[in-house]
Amino acid sequence: MSFGDPNNPYGQQGQPGQQQPGYGSPQGQQPGYGYPQQAPQGVPQQGYGYPQQPGQPYGAHPQQQPGHGSGMPELAHWGLRFGGKLIDGLLYLVPYVLFAFGANSDGGAAPALTIVGSLGMLAIFIWQVIQEGSTGQTVGKKVVGIRLLRESDGQPIGGGMAFVRTLAHFLDNIACYIGWLWPLWDQKKQTFADKVCSTVVIKSQ
Template identity: 30%
Template structure:
């Protein structure tokens, strides 16, 4: 009788494309409906790591939009020799373009949070935003709600950020997480270039 060689089981890289598809699939929610039990979302991410992820996203977004003010300065010098009215038109186009670029960056971060729970900074530093009960992706509406609540927490004098320290569950859930029913958990880290690629890929699918 022929003996078939046993297939060697290999552990998949948790940061590969399959992990992204798994994270976005409705499997965890389906398991919750089938068994009546909610899976454990994961270990809560440290506040310091979450802050670093925000800083990475801020620096990356700022770097992307920095070229527009530089372009405005250059065109401001060049447009002095243009006919009357043309200089204002050129500068207005640059200003509108800068606004569109900033909004596009914000939209990318929101959609990425909604679909895979990670911005480039969060994916690089190994943190993910998930549903606090099912560990599933949170969707666009809740991503927007969470972001707006976070912005409101800065008023007045950033006092809302004190809610990071008052979570009775011990999972570092500030007001925006409680409002959106989310939790930020630890996941494997990936290099920044791969993090950006994964986020952009999530926008297309």
């Protein structure tokens, strides 16, 4: 058996022009350690109302445009919104009773009750606005399972904008309160205040 014998496994030489695979180079196999890995397929996209990745349109899948209907959950119907508003109103009941009792009494404790009632209602209002702006939920919204979010990207609107939206409810009141009923037939289930502030109310559960 000669060194150049083709049957000699130790003497086989590469053919001219044929590149021999080097150590660690891929040969039709999966890339080894240190090679770029492909992104896993089928990873679910983040839904509406969750923080988005930098540089990626919010709630948009590849080859899709962001916006209304792109990953947005079901909008809250009028009954849920009314229920949340009713529960929020009940929070003011105790301080309002104290305020009214003090305002309509002549006793020595009347001024104190008026002040306590007024401060109580103010504290509840400020706390509710902050909660709605930072989390999208007041106490009432949390109980009925709905959330207020910015329409463009599904994020909480912030305390300042939540306060502006509260003032914008004036528009819902001036036309015989028709703005409060507008979600019954509106495509996006928005009140006039929602349209002005570009907000939507979605189901969170």
